[in-house]
Amino acid sequence: MGKLYVVGIGPGGLQHMTVRARQVIEESEVIVGYTKYIDFIAPLIENKEVFSTGMMKEEERCREALRLSKDKIVSIISTGDAGIYGMAGLVLELIENEQVEIVPGVTASSAAASILGAPIMHDSCNISLSDLMTPYELIKKRVEAAAQADFVITLYNPKSKGRPHYLKENIETIKKYRNGNTPVAVVKNALREGQEYEIFTLDSFDDSNVDMLSVVLIGNSQSFVKNGVFITPRGYKL
The missing domain is CATH 3.40.1010.10 (Tetrapyrrole methylase, N-terminal domain)
Known part of the structure; x- marks a missing residue:
């Protein structure tokens, strides 16, 4: 058997x-x-x-x-x-x-988060930008809903040669609901050979090094960077 x-x-x-x-x-x-x-x-x-x-x-x-x-x-x-x-x-x-x-x-969001610090300590969601299985109009709707609801967002399959503009378009959507200083991180090859990462803000975000081996994490309205570490507070009273 x-x-x-x-x-x-x-x-x-x-x-x-x-x-x-x-x-x-x-x-x-x-x-x-x-x-x-x-x-x-x-x-x-x-x-x-x-x-x-x-x-x-x-x-x-x-x-x-x-x-x-x-x-x-x-x-x-x-x-x-x-x-x-x-x-x-x-x-x-x-x-x-x-x-x-x-x-x-x-999963990739957990792997990437461990490298960056604690970016998904609060409510979060994963959204794939690949439109091979999901219509792009529905993907955009999900990104906007997540941004409006103040989720920390991890974007899987963020950019490929066949859809080079999807990431920029969805970052612009998220910017409608977040401050320009909201942390955004790109992690490539998380926890495996070739690992690298960069932390930006929404205003300074550069997608030139993003590819299908990357994930992009966008903080919520409370996220911040301290000593180079990306943190989303859980809400503990310190």
């Missing part, structure tokens, strides 16, 4: 995987994933069967993982958390009677 694990491997550095994620990957006979993400865990899967594809093949990977899991132990991996822009939802939509366990991981 097989089993399928849907595993969030965290930001990509092996030391930031959960103990459970490592356990199930070691237990698995087959690993399924996007080629680049497979590379992140290469030291853990040297003697395992691997099924990998390039981008835009998510359904193919999920169907193959479900097929293989009928008589093998399989892990299908996502970076970050499997249930946040990962494979968990699609697997569960496709499932029939297979045994499935979701294994959570550290």
Whole structure:
């Protein structure tokens, strides 16, 4: 009898995987994933069967993982958390009677926040600017609603060659509801090789180094920078 694990491997550095994620990957006979993400865990899967594809093949990977899991132990991996822009939802939509366990991981907003300080100590939301799955008009509506409600906002998939202007447009929307000195941070390759970050304000924000390996965090009306650290206060009386 097989089993399928849907595993969030965290930001990509092996030391930031959960103990459970490592356990199930070691237990698995087959690993399924996007080629680049497979590379992140290469030291853990040297003697395992691997099924990998390039981008835009998510359904193919999920169907193959479900097929293989009928008589093998399989892990299908996502970076970050499997249930946040990962494979968990699609697997569960496709499932029939297979045994499935979701294994959570550290999502990009949490990874980036740990580098910056404590920017998401209060209410926050994640919004992807990719319009491959969601109409751009709906994305803009969500950004405006989050800005108006004073959420700390983390923008995933903030900028690509095919949509170079979305980030600037949505920053302009957020500026309608936030002061110009509101902190904005760009974190690239959070907690993995090539990590770098910059902290701006809404008024000084520069998106020239932002790409699909980045996340952008925008503070709420109470956020500030102290000694180079990005903080959103929880509201404790000091």
